[in-house]
Amino acid sequence: xxxxxxxxxxxxxxxxxxxxxxxxxxxxxxxxxxxxxxxxxxxxxxxxxxxxxxxxxxxxxxxxxxxxxxxxxxxxxxxxxxxxxxxxxxxxxx
Numbered sequence: 001x002x003x004x005x006x007x008x009x010x011x012x013x014x015x016x017x018x019x020x021x022x023x024x025x026x027x028x029x030x031x032x033x034x035x036x037x038x039x040x041x042x043x044x045x046x047x048x049x050x051x052x053x054x055x056x057x058x059x060x061x062x063x064x065x066x067x068x069x070x071x072x073x074x075x076x077x078x079x080x081x082x083x084x085x086x087x088x089x090x091x092x093x094x
Contacts, residue, residue, distance in 0.1 A: 022087040028069045043077035068092040
C-alpha cells in the first residue's frame with residue numbers, strides 16, 4: 001500500500017479576500033497574491049490578459065482556465081452588482 005503525502009493547504013490563499021469571489025479557486029487566489037494584489041478592488045481596471053501574461057512569465061505551463069478565472073475576478077471587482085450568471089469561469093471563454 002502506497003501512502004501519499006497530503007498536499008499542504010495554502011492557508012494564506014484560502015483566507016484571502018479573493019476567495020470571496022464565487023467559484024474562485026485557491027490556486028488563482030495564490031497567483032493574485034503572488035502578483036502583489038491583496039484586495040479585490042485592486043483588480044478593477046486591470047487587464048485580465050496582462051495579468052495572465054505576467055503569470056505565464058513565472059510559469060509557462062499555466063492552464064488556459066486561469067485566464068477565464070482572471071476575467072471573472074476583474075469583472076467581479078468592477079461590477080457594483082455582479083450578475084450571478086457571469087460568475088462562472090466558462091462564461092469568460094473566448
